[in-house]
Amino acid sequence: MENVLLKIALRNLLEHKTKSLIIGMLIMIGITILVVGNSFIDTAAKGIEENYISNYTGNIIVTSSEMEVPSLTMPMMSGDLEAATPIIPQYNEIKQYIETLPQVRNVAEQIDGLASIKWEEKGEGFSILFGVEPESYMRSFPDGITILEGQFLQVGEPGIILSKEVAQSLSDSANEEIKPGDKVLVTAMNGTSGTKIRELTIIGIHELKGSSPELEMVSYVDPENMRILNGITLNTIDSVDLSSDEEALLGSVDEDDLFGSDENSLFSETSNNEGEFVLDDWDSILGDTSIRDFYNVTNPDGWHFMMVRLNNIKDTDKTIAQLNNYFEEQDLEVKAWDWIDGAGMSAQLANTMKIAFNILIFIVAIVAVIIIMNTLVISVTERIGEIGTMRAIGARKGFVRMMITWETIIISVFFGLLGIALGAIIVGIMGAIGFTASNMFMQVLLGGTVFRPLLSLTAMGSSILVITLVGIIASLYPVSVALKISPVTAMNE
Amino acid sequence: MAIVSVKDVHKIYPLGKTEVLAVNGVSFDITAGDFISIAGPSGSGKSTILNMIGCIDTPTSGTVEIDGTLTSGMKDDDITRLRHRVVGFIFQSFNLVPVLNVYENIEFPMLLDKSTRGTKSERKEWIDYLVGEVGLDKWRDHKPNELSGGQRQRVAIARALVTKPQIVLADEPTANLDSVTGEAIIELMKKVNQDMGTTFIFSTHDQTIVDIADHVIRLKDGLIIKNERIG
Numbered sequence: 001m002e003n004v005l006l007k008i009a010l011r012n013l014l015e016h017k018t019k020s021l022i023i024g025m026l027i028m029i030g031i032t033i034l035v036v037g038n039s040f041i042d043t044a045a046k047g048i049e050e051n052y053i054s055n056y057t058g059n060i061i062v063t064s065s066e067m068e069v070p071s072l073t074m075p076m077m078s079g080d081l082e083a084a085t086p087i088i089p090q091y092n093e094i095k096q097y098i099e100t101l102p103q104v105r106n107v108a109e110q111i112d113g114l115a116s117i118k119w120e121e122k123g124e125g126f127s128i129l130f131g132v133e134p135e136s137y138m139r140s141f142p143d144g145i146t147i148l149e150g151q152f153l154q155v156g157e158p159g160i161i162l163s164k165e166v167a168q169s170l171s172d173s174a175n176e177e178i179k180p181g182d183k184v185l186v187t188a189m190n191g192t193s194g195t196k197i198r199e200l201t202i203i204g205i206h207e208l209k210g211s212s213p214e215l216e217m218v219s220y221v222d223p224e225n226m227r228i229l230n231g232i233t234l235n236t237i238d239s240v241d242l243s244s245d246e247e248a249l250l251g252s253v254d255e256d257d258l259f260g261s262d263e264n265s266l267f268s269e270t271s272n273n274e275g276e277f278v279l280d281d282w283d284s285i286l287g288d289t290s291i292r293d294f295y296n297v298t299n300p301d302g303w304h305f306m307m308v309r310l311n312n313i314k315d316t317d318k319t320i321a322q323l324n325n326y327f328e329e330q331d332l333e334v335k336a337w338d339w340i341d342g343a344g345m346s347a348q349l350a351n352t353m354k355i356a357f358n359i360l361i362f363i364v365a366i367v368a369v370i371i372i373m374n375t376l377v378i379s380v381t382e383r384i385g386e387i388g389t390m391r392a393i394g395a396r397k398g399f400v401r402m403m404i405t406w407e408t409i410i411i412s413v414f415f416g417l418l419g420i421a422l423g424a425i426i427v428g429i430m431g432a433i434g435f436t437a438s439n440m441f442m443q444v445l446l447g448g449t450v451f452r453p454l455l456s457l458t459a460m461g462s463s464i465l466v467i468t469l470v471g472i473i474a475s476l477y478p479v480s481v482a483l484k485i486s487p488v489t490a491m492n493e
Numbered sequence: 494m495a496i497v498s499v500k501d502v503h504k505i506y507p508l509g510k511t512e513v514l515a516v517n518g519v520s521f522d523i524t525a526g527d528f529i530s531i532a533g534p535s536g537s538g539k540s541t542i543l544n545m546i547g548c549i550d551t552p553t554s555g556t557v558e559i560d561g562t563l564t565s566g567m568k569d570d571d572i573t574r575l576r577h578r579v580v581g582f583i584f585q586s587f588n589l590v591p592v593l594n595v596y597e598n599i600e601f602p603m604l605l606d607k608s609t610r611g612t613k614s615e616r617k618e619w620i621d622y623l624v625g626e627v628g629l630d631k632w633r634d635h636k637p638n639e640l641s642g643g644q645r646q647r648v649a650i651a652r653a654l655v656t657k658p659q660i661v662l663a664d665e666p667t668a669n670l671d672s673v674t675g676e677a678i679i680e681l682m683k684k685v686n687q688d689m690g691t692t693f694i695f696s697t698h699d700q701t702i703v704d705i706a707d708h709v710i711r712l713k714d715g716l717i718i719k720n721e722r723i724g
Contacts, residue, residue, distance in 0.1 A: 004597075389582075392582050491544060491584065
């Protein structure tokens with residue numbers, strides 16, 4: 001019976017060529033858009049995913065649960081600018097637990113910050129700072145960083161590795177090329193301890209693999225200096241007891257007294273009147289840095305992020321759930337996030353674009369269903385007599401249902417495959433030529449300046465799924481119309 | 494032996510807010526092997542009765558029995574199976590499947606049920622015989638739109654006979670044919686009736702059919718005015 005069904009369906013489609021072509025072209029165009037669009041997005045997303053997981057984020061990011069958004073590259077997005085970026089509590093215990101999990105390959109840690117960078121009086125720039133432990137970081141992300149000049153951070157060595165773009169920006173503003181060995185003033189602001197300034201020696205200049213606009217601004221700093229810049233210290237300033245001399249100093253002078261230029265200034269080298277401060281007195285007070293040193297003792301376990309790399313990407317969701325369960329059971333105020341949450345603008349934008357594209361495809365699919373359905377209904381109503389005759393001479397409802405469904409299947413599969421082939425050709429041509437991202441938005445979206453889309457198996461698979469669904473859904477109503485045709489109509493022909 | 498038994502059948506059709514009484518209490522039996530004509534003017538109810546005998550319509554009240562099976566209350570699949578097994582149809586407008594050729598149109602009803610499908614060679618042998626009987630040997634690969642009206646009706650006759658039904662219902666089979674072709678078609682059906690013992694039930698205005706029928710039922714306004722067995 002299948003043969004006769006197929007024969008009738010096929011010949012009916014050929015008999016009504018115009019209608020078949022209208023439906024077919026619609027399916028073909030829709031599927032071509034789907035294949036090309038999904039291949040674009042999948043290539044971009046896969047590139048971004050591989051790039052980010054391998055080079056910056058790992059598969060899982062662990063932070064304090066106080067952190068609202070675990071953005072590695074946009075630290076200002078991690079929470080309130082006025083508040084300090086929270087550090088991971090009980091860091092050692094958590095790291096120890098994570099490292100015991102068999103699916104975990106490596107764990108690295110990071111402190112984030114934003115800073116302005118000043119090169120003496122020559123030039124100024126701005127940078128995102130990653131404070132990292134060199135050994136664990138390079139073990140986790142061995143291919144992410146290319147050193148262009150100098151070297152990467154060494155264990156226990158203070159300094160900064162500027163990104164190529166930050167170095168270029170400083171060189172441009174100074175009209176002189178900055179190089180390793182030069183010193184820069186790094187000024188960071190944070191919510192707990194206000195502005196912090198550190199002079200750091202440039203150890204190297206680097207370039208990040210598959211860089212995106214925000215990653216191009218990343219410079220690496222040794223963890224000790226990063227903690228000072230972020231105010232991650234063991235001792236916090238709650239209240240200070242002042243000595244009587246200090247109280248007298250702060251209570252008896254005003255700005256004019258301190259910075260005035262008249263001969264009675266506090267900074268005069270000799271004492272004119274008994275009881276006035278002279279430079280020697282200031283030295284005796286400010287020369288003692290013990291209090292400042294006390295409050296500048298950094299917390300060696302203070303980290304904002306822990307980046308976990310897994311042996312197999314497929315274990316990501318399972319491991320996130322496992323970690324969050326453990327944190328909850330142990331009453332730890334810590335949270336494990338998917339890499340995408342911390343990946344920053346590029347990855348999230350690509351993800352958002354994919355969702356938007358899928359919504360668009362959904363709308364296109366609905367329109368296609370309506371048009372195909374409408375055309376099929378017209379086709380069915382034109383064949384009321386024929387279908388009625390079939391029913392009269394012994395065709396059951398199942399036969400009629402299959403006949404209409406076969407028509408839809410044939411047209412969907414034939415033109416769907418044409419659409420896939422056309423889409424594959426377009427993707428192949430664009431992949432060979434290369435797609436140049438002309439503006440920053442496109443660079444962010446495509447993860448680089450030149451983009452070469454690859455035909456995605458997922459795109460082809462989802463196209464076939466869409467064809468099938470569109471075909472099935474579009475045939476439902478015409479089938480129900482056909483099934484309502486009574487055999488009596490054959491008599492009225 | 495009655496192959497069709499119609500008892501006190503009424504059929505009412507809704508027509509907007511009113512109702513039309515198409516058949517008003519009709520009873521008769523048809524004996525197997527009869528060549529019977531249901532005659533009457535337009536609107537007399539002959540097509541309605543034919544539809545009910547053909548199991549494609551049901552009575553509002555009364556009963557219709559086909560080959561001993563009561564058709565009222567049957568499920569769609571069951572009544573379709575009964576129709577396929579017992580009844581063959583010949584329509585006024587031939588009603589062939591336009592995308593199938595002569596051979597395929599005749600074969601089509603055989604493929605609709607396991608009981609009639611047989612093997613491909615069995616089907617071919619039987620269809621070849623029927624094609625020969627209706628005189629369409631040279632036209633077997635032609636589509637309906639390549640045939641004359643008479644040829645199409647011959648295909649319809651072969652199609653109606655292909656499942657070896659006990660009853661063939663023919664609704665005005667000569668209405669769309671010229672008189673010469675019409676007579677040839679009637680002769681062909683009479684021959685099949687005599688050779689194969691198939692019961693033929695016609696609804697017709699055609700006096701030629703009425704003249705050669707061995708049982709004539711005349712209707713007017715949904716009532717039988719004459720039920721006559723001839724010879």
